[in-house]
Amino acid sequence: MKLSSSTITINFVTTISKLTKVCVLRLTPDNLFFVLSGKVANGGIGMWCELSQANVFDEYQMEGVSSEDNEICLEVTPENLSRALKTVQSAKAVKVKLTKKHCPCLTIAAELPTMSSTSRVVTHDVPVDIVPRRLWHEFKEPSMPDFHVSVYLPPLKTMKNVVDRMKNLSNFLVMEANLIGEMNLKIETDLVSVTTHFKDLGNPPWGDDASQDGGPSHSREPEAMVQARVDIRKLQQFLMGQQVNPSKAMCNIVHERVVHLILLHEDVSLQYFIPAVA
Structure with missing residues (x-):
């Protein structure tokens, strides 16, 4: 996934980092979702943030677990993701990959501008946890409440x-x-x-x-x-x-x-x- 220079995206991720320490990043072929599925009826906070991948990435490739369940759900710490994205705001190009290192990571590789002809690449590994498929039903879009x-x-x-x-x-x-x-x-x-x-x-x-x-x-x-x-x-x-x-x-x-x-x-x-x- 090749990230476009989107200040709006970074600002929204930073906003989310102020709202919750941990949330789920749900990736689908068309959208990215940041989800906090607090049980509001039991006093918990709920959050749903939706971004179109076309407005975030210049190039986007993802492959889910199957053609029927073509998505990926990751538990992330938004503050870590926000911090990594902020450091690459001035980059010429940014690539984001799901990698397996000491643990599953979102690896953010940025090509930064330099005074010379050689480029400088900075890499951030943001640890994530893979959300098992049996829990995916908890991270679907919340229904609009029947408000007064x-x-x-x-x-x-x-x-x-x-x-x-x-x-x-x-x-x-x-x-x-x-x-x-x-x-x-x-x-x-x-x-x-x-x-x-x-x-x-x-x-x-x-x-x-x-x-x-x-x-x-x-x-x-x-x-x-x-x-x-x-x-x-x-x-x-x-x-x-x-x-x-x-x-x-x-x-x-x-x-x-x-x-x-x-x-x-x-x-x-x-x-x-x-x-x-x-």
Whole structure:
């Protein structure tokens, strides 16, 4: 696999490295996926990042275990991968191979520019674990939750500044939004109650018919707030990790169950699921 010079790809890998210490890299003929299959219903974080291989590699060859299961699943440490990719950003050419050395590795070989006519090749071996096929079912694309409201997020930097301040006051934060493009971030304790209001954010088109059965989103008044109480550290972690300036950032809320955050930039998408707490 011959890597194209893609700052967006490196930035997304760096973002993922801030969200999780370990995740699964799933390779298919058309796409690369970074997956964290936390059981959201049991309080775990979930993540799904999808990249088109055509936008990452100039040349791409992969062969799965069989024609029916033509994919490869690897457990990786995103921070190690991010660090290796950052060091080869200025390379003339980069090749990525799955190799077997002291352990399975993603070997990244980069041809770096030099002042002389001779080229200098730098190699990084990023250790990985092969995920057995019996576990692959855990790393399929998560279904879109049947959310009650969907809203565009305010500028992520602004949101991060608000959450950073609120973290000093409480361990939990209430996110609420409605169908007229309003969002509130609230903390309520015995000592203090603080709310930051955002308005005129807009609602993504799918918010008009969010419920497949014509249920919750249509029976609610547009001004009525849908909310979820989340661990403020998990939201802060998501906001701190942003190395990308997404073209669209959205938030879906399943009332008192889950906050589903989506970042879109060109052909890359990142979904992040934060479970609600009682």
